[in-house]
Amino acid sequence: MLSPLRFEPAYAQPALPVAAASVIRYAAGEEIFAEGDRADHVYELVEGTVRTGRLLRDGRRQIDAFHFAGEAFGFEAGDLRRTTAEAVGEVTVRIVRRRALSDLAARDGEVARKLYHLTISGLQRSQDHVLMLGRRSACERVAGLLLLLADRTGEAAFDLPMSRQDMADYLGLTIETVSRTLTGFLQEGLIALPTVRHVELLDREALEALCE
Numbered sequence: 001m002l003s004p005l006r007f008e009p010a011y012a013q014p015a016l017p018v019a020a021a022s023v024i025r026y027a028a029g030e031e032i033f034a035e036g037d038r039a040d041h042v043y044e045l046v047e048g049t050v051r052t053g054r055l056l057r058d059g060r061r062q063i064d065a066f067h068f069a070g071e072a073f074g075f076e077a078g079d080l081r082r083t084t085a086e087a088v089g090e091v092t093v094r095i096v097r098r099r100a101l102s103d104l105a106a107r108d109g110e111v112a113r114k115l116y117h118l119t120i121s122g123l124q125r126s127q128d129h130v131l132m133l134g135r136r137s138a139c140e141r142v143a144g145l146l147l148l149l150a151d152r153t154g155e156a157a158f159d160l161p162m163s164r165q166d167m168a169d170y171l172g173l174t175i176e177t178v179s180r181t182l183t184g185f186l187q188e189g190l191i192a193l194p195t196v197r198h199v200e201l202l203d204r205e206a207l208e209a210l211c212e
């Protein structure tokens with residue numbers, strides 16, 4: 001059975017354990033960092049949604065992750081960015097110097113454990129995403145994303161934070177396939193779509209069954 005897409009609940013305390021951080025707001029669509037930039041900082045999302053991804057050689061965009069309030073992102077193994085990060089809507093982020101975080105982790109075992117947890121959680125989400133792209137059908141992929149968002153908000157009815165095109169680029173599908181799949185779920189009574197951005201899960205068990 002394929003595991004459902006993982007999510008991490010919002011942290012009650014800052015995800016990045018460093019007090020000396022800058023707080024910056026970005027407008028919808030604004031670039032936070034670009035592929036190839038130096039990876040001198042890491043980020044905690046205070047409010048909003050961020051997408052990370054890259055442009056493929058054929059011009060298509062592949063979104064590798066969505067990040068939500070309370071999550072940290074921007075960790076890199078090397079010195080350069082491997083992806084681009086953009087604000088989906090208006091967002092607020094805390095920015096911490098990578099060197100300061102590394103120095104603190106070297107002195108404080110609790111900080112080191114927290115960073116280890118953040119790194120492993122990100123790796124698990126990446127593994128789930130790769131598995132989904134490689135093995136799941138369009139219905140399974142769309143259902144998995146809807147369940148992820150419902151779990152993340154804690155509600156069966158929620159506003160989609162991203163566009164249909166963003167969903168398609170994350171799921172490895174065309175926008176037409178995403179729209180057609182959502183329409184199919186609507187006709188089958190699995191979801192309701194009062195507006196383009198608002199979704200209500202009417203039959204969660206059926207959606208979960210699609211991901212098994």
